[in-house]
Amino acid sequence: MPSEFELIRRHFTRLTPQALLGPGDDCALLVPTAATVLAVTTDMLVEGTHFLPDTDPCALGWKVLAVNLSDLAAMGARPRWVLLAGSLPAGDESWIAQFAAGLFACADRYAVDVVGGDTTRGPRNLCLTAIGELPSTTALRRDRALPGDDLWLSGQTGLAALGLAHLQGRIQLGEALRDPCVAALQRPLPRVELGIRLRDLAHAAIDVSDGLLADLAHVVEQSRVAAEVFLARLPPLPVGVERLLARHCQLAGGDDYELLFTAAADRRHDLAALAGELELPLWRCGRIVAAPVGEIRVVDEGGQVVEFGDRGFDHFA
Amino acid sequence: MPSEFELIRRHFTRLTPQALLGPGDDCALLVPTAATVLAVTTDMLVEGTHFLPDTDPCALGWKVLAVNLSDLAAMGARPRWVLLAGSLPAGDESWIAQFAAGLFACADRYAVDVVGGDTTRGPRNLCLTAIGELPSTTALRRDRALPGDDLWLSGQTGLAALGLAHLQGRIQLGEALRDPCVAALQRPLPRVELGIRLRDLAHAAIDVSDGLLADLAHVVEQSRVAAEVFLARLPPLPVGVERLLARHCQLAGGDDYELLFTAAADRRHDLAALAGELELPLWRCGRIVAAPVGEIRVVDEGGQVVEFGDRGFDHFA
Structure with missing residues (x-):
């Protein structure tokens, strides 16, 4: 099994043109658009509660991002950046590769950058945080x-x-x-x-x-x-x-x-x-x-x- | 067992003076300070991997926030807002109450607002995302x-x-x-x-x-x-x-x-x-x-x- 760092490098490192600094440091650095408000949301998907153990990992990668973008949409925000934390069982590299493919398909479709995250071992659990922007007085509450x-x-x-x-x-x-x-x-x-x-x-x-x-x-x-x-x-x-x-x-x-x-x-x-x-x-x-x-x-x-x-x-x- | 909404209301709803809109909507709304850069980080703590099953929940509430604030500190950022997602076993309300006490003790100590989150059922897993600010050219990379x-x-x-x-x-x-x-x-x-x-x-x-x-x-x-x-x-x-x-x-x-x-x-x-x-x-x-x-x-x-x-x-x- 490759190390945590190697797994992240292989499957989750893409260019992040919307970030001042992307994955690989203690934090990502983001420059908010002047005079906008940030809309932030987080959603956790748990195997057995939100998805079946045999769920297609590519579809799951899409969905974990899509459900968070839906929360941004419901506020009227334009999505820009996301962070992904995942707990995964051992020996899961092929699963990770398919999951990442689905995640980035959705990220590309909606023009968001995956700017950071955390990978660890444990029961399968995926937690995504999404950050969007909107003009200050227009939020759909x-x-x-x-x-x-x-x-x-x-x-x-x-x-x-x-x-x-x-x-x-x-x-x-x-x-x-x-x-x-x-x-x-x-x-x-x-x-x-x-x-x-x-x-x-x-x-x-x-x-x-x-x-x-x-x-x-x-x-x-x-x-x-x-x-x-x-x-x-x-x-x-x-x-x-x-x-x-x-x-x-x-x-x-x-x-x-x-x-x-x-x-x-x-x-x-x-x-x-x-x-x-x-x-x-x-x-x-x-x-x-x-x-x-x-x-x-x-x-x-x-x-x-x-x-x-x-x-x-x-x-x- | 109270509902998800009731649990959140009872234990995780505090005033959020640093947010334009706190928990309870699809997203929280945050107003970044003009001319600052955002530092964002996420960390997931899994029972059995990062903490022992019998860990004091109050200490764990403190720690899940503290480790994320440490990532902000390592960039030189001032912490402002956090979101918490948690997967928890059934019948856990006393555990949740103690966890929340520890979390908010740390939040108060470091002057951050818990502006949003997600609560669901599953193996115990806590994922926190922290957002801080710093002047644009001073990040400690x-x-x-x-x-x-x-x-x-x-x-x-x-x-x-x-x-x-x-x-x-x-x-x-x-x-x-x-x-x-x-x-x-x-x-x-x-x-x-x-x-x-x-x-x-x-x-x-x-x-x-x-x-x-x-x-x-x-x-x-x-x-x-x-x-x-x-x-x-x-x-x-x-x-x-x-x-x-x-x-x-x-x-x-x-x-x-x-x-x-x-x-x-x-x-x-x-x-x-x-x-x-x-x-x-x-x-x-x-x-x-x-x-x-x-x-x-x-x-x-x-x-x-x-x-x-x-x-x-x-x-x-």
Whole structure:
């Protein structure tokens, strides 16, 4: 087994044009853009909790970065630098090489530099910290939703949960649905460009990592408002899956990394134009109301309120 | 077991006066000081690899922050913000409460804000990312040692390794030595103020985490120079331990978090004054020479070169 230093040199050392000093010293040195604010976030992925032991390491390398970039996107920040710490079992060099390939594929796609990290031995665990920048007054905070706002969702939620259920053998997806669902789970596309473009359009935003209703709950609680979700305005459910299961995954499945955001009603035209420009569907799927604070009402196609007990995924629940 | 969100709220939510936005959103928001450079570092501590399962959680909370602040100190950066990600077994709330007490004791001591994090379930693993600031041209890099520089060491190295050996039952320390050695291991004091004051005095610096010779090797390799270490000028060995073991721990023991740095010979007076002001011994224990590049010669009290095979601790060796 090569040494820790040699492993890092072989697989994680790339040029870091956005850093004053990259990996190899006690710290990386970064020059922030004048008059910007930093957005910082960290996420830890644990084998057995967040990914299966046989997960493709290349997909995992992509995902550990993508989920952090999604948090930056949800603030409207442009990603710039990341640090990666990893604990790995012995004898893992081929795994490391594939993991690094996936990580750097995502880093290249979103133009971020991997500026530092830490490698150690232990149960497989990957922790990534991402740093982005944004103009000072434009952050998309969770606590800025206003009564009267429209509620919007990008893309589609629920596919990742279906993909996970398929990989775990709990359901059997047909050929047409299998690939997009597994891809949604393993190679999520963080909505970085959308987040940046929403700085001047949206009031509040969050990325859907725990499930649509669970993440919406954070927005309404922190904004001290309530929300209505209209099933008829959500993205069409995928064909070839039992309808109730598909709906449950759409509302309560985790790991989607779409953006859920609120915007004033006079922004509908701008948002429709943005959807066209980014070639990314934006669904006006609900609205923010004043009360009762913290409540989410899900309204079906007939205008009836429906009950959903399980709002999403809590790692300790 | 309370939920992930409740655990974070109870134990990790403090005021964050240095952040524009602290924990609770997708990202923390930070305003960097104008015209400074950011120094960033991340370190992961794994149960079984970096700490024993029965380690006092309060001491561990201190240490996971302290080791990262030590990396900032080694660059000359002033610490400002940290993010903590942790994977923990179930049913751990009392452990978490003690860990948080230790973490915030260190955060208070060094005036840093814990601005964000992630909590999940799994084998115990703690990953901390620290962000500091420094004026742009003053970073203490590893690759800046110059032939003719003096080599300096702060404090004392080797005590942490002795403390570990004692806790593991490999040696039996007397009462007088046990407490300082276990404290050196469990509650290291990162040399933050020293690092800041060295910005204008030192050329190169590194913190001693892997062992004095192992870390000096990084400096000489990256600076393309060689070094001589004079045993007679190192801190006196502790009394009450077999001399060869004490010397081995001093030169090759890990986990010390002292600063090892180089400075021009005309800075000796300034550094002696600084040692007095900080009440921290600074030992002029060697010198940088031009060649052979990468070599470290350890010279004993009689002027003879001595051999040390084991330079320090490599997590994968």
